[in-house]
Amino acid sequence: MDASIAEQQRILASDWGGGKSPFGTSWSKFMMWIFIISDALTFAGFLVAYGFMRSISPEWPDQTQVFDMRLITFMTFALISSSAVMACAVGAARAGDAKAAFKFLVLTIGGGIIFLGCQVYEWSHFIGEGATLTSNPWGVAQFAASFFLITGFHGFHVLSGVFILAVVAIRAAMGKYSADSVENAGLYWHFIDVVWVFVFAFFYLM
Amino acid sequence: MSEHAHPVGYKQYLKTWFWLLVLTLLALGMGYAPLGAGLKAFLLVTVTLAKIVLIAMIFMHLQFEKLNLVMLTFAPLILAIILLAFTFPETRGSATHVLMLR
Numbered sequence: 001m002d003a004s005i006a007e008q009q010r011i012l013a014s015d016w017g018g019g020k021s022p023f024g025t026s027w028s029k030f031m032m033w034i035f036i037i038s039d040a041l042t043f044a045g046f047l048v049a050y051g052f053m054r055s056i057s058p059e060w061p062d063q064t065q066v067f068d069m070r071l072i073t074f075m076t077f078a079l080i081s082s083s084a085v086m087a088c089a090v091g092a093a094r095a096g097d098a099k100a101a102f103k104f105l106v107l108t109i110g111g112g113i114i115f116l117g118c119q120v121y122e123w124s125h126f127i128g129e130g131a132t133l134t135s136n137p138w139g140v141a142q143f144a145a146s147f148f149l150i151t152g153f154h155g156f157h158v159l160s161g162v163f164i165l166a167v168v169a170i171r172a173a174m175g176k177y178s179a180d181s182v183e184n185a186g187l188y189w190h191f192i193d194v195v196w197v198f199v200f201a202f203f204y205l206m
Numbered sequence: 207m208s209e210h211a212h213p214v215g216y217k218q219y220l221k222t223w224f225w226l227l228v229l230t231l232l233a234l235g236m237g238y239a240p241l242g243a244g245l246k247a248f249l250l251v252t253v254t255l256a257k258i259v260l261i262a263m264i265f266m267h268l269q270f271e272k273l274n275l276v277m278l279t280f281a282p283l284i285l286a287i288i289l290l291a292f293t294f295p296e297t298r299g300s301a302t303h304v305l306m307l308r
Contacts, residue, residue, distance in 0.1 A: 015274065023271075023272055024271065025272075030275075033279070037278065037279060037282055041285060051290065052293050056297045064238060076230050080223065080227060083261065084219050087219045088219055091215060091219070183267075186265075190261055190262075201233050201254040205236065206247060
């Protein structure tokens with residue numbers, strides 16, 4: 001009898017025994033991670049499809065000639081900086097410093113808006129040069145199609161992120177924020193940064 | 207993990223930001239360097255992985271999470287590699303794909 005109770009307690013104390021959370025996070029943070037993982041699969045699909053199209057294309061335009069790499073590098077700088085500031089916002093929120101958290105959140109949103117502004121400029125410039133979803137002046141039709149699909153999907157994530165962060169920032173200013181909500185929004189924002197790191201390397205530089 | 211076990215790491219975030227910018231410039235240099243396609247791809251993948259490890263471990267706090275969660279985040283990367291391994295042979299040796307493009 002005693003042995004079976006001890007056995008039961010041993011199982012409950014183990015990671016997958018049902019007695020505690022195997023992942024050791026709050027439910028909301030875990031849900032955000034599950035969302036990020038499924039979203040990462042979407043982008044993985046896009047990038048693999050892009051790699052596929054590129055390797056079956058007889059030629060591919062030199063991206064560093066087509067795009068203004070100074071602008072792309074500046075966009076990368078803006079997004080990485082906003083990600084670093086977001087990490088500070090989460091730290092401040094965890095420490096209970098609502099004022100600093102709000103300040104950092106506003107800076108993060110600023111970085112996101114700068115990124116989006118540059119992207120609008122890049123898109124209108126690209127379209128102005130004659131690029132459409134099905135054709136472009138640089139030869140391979142798939143070039144512009146993957147550009148619009150991948151950067152468009154990423155840009156839409158940035159736009160959503162700006163809205164999410166705005167809601168969190170407004171709530172922080174009203175004193176209604178919780179450190180968890182700031183951290184979850186932060187996880188999403190860092191994920192956008194991670195995706196851009198892939199896009200920057202594989203679409204613009206490779 | 208206790209949420210208050212670690213102090214606010216502004217200094218660490220600043221350092222991480224600096225290294226991310228250095229790696230970005232490194233990747234940019236590789237984009238322009240006259241390297242072979244294979245070597246360039248390998249170097250860019252290495253720099254990219256270094257950057258995402260920095261962001262995930264420090265900015266996304268995976269360094270403080272349980273190993274179970276850390277392992278879970280590798281799922282998309284592993285599945286992407288499997289997808290690449292299954293699709294890539296299709297790009298070799300068949301002229302029909304190239305014809306479809308034209």
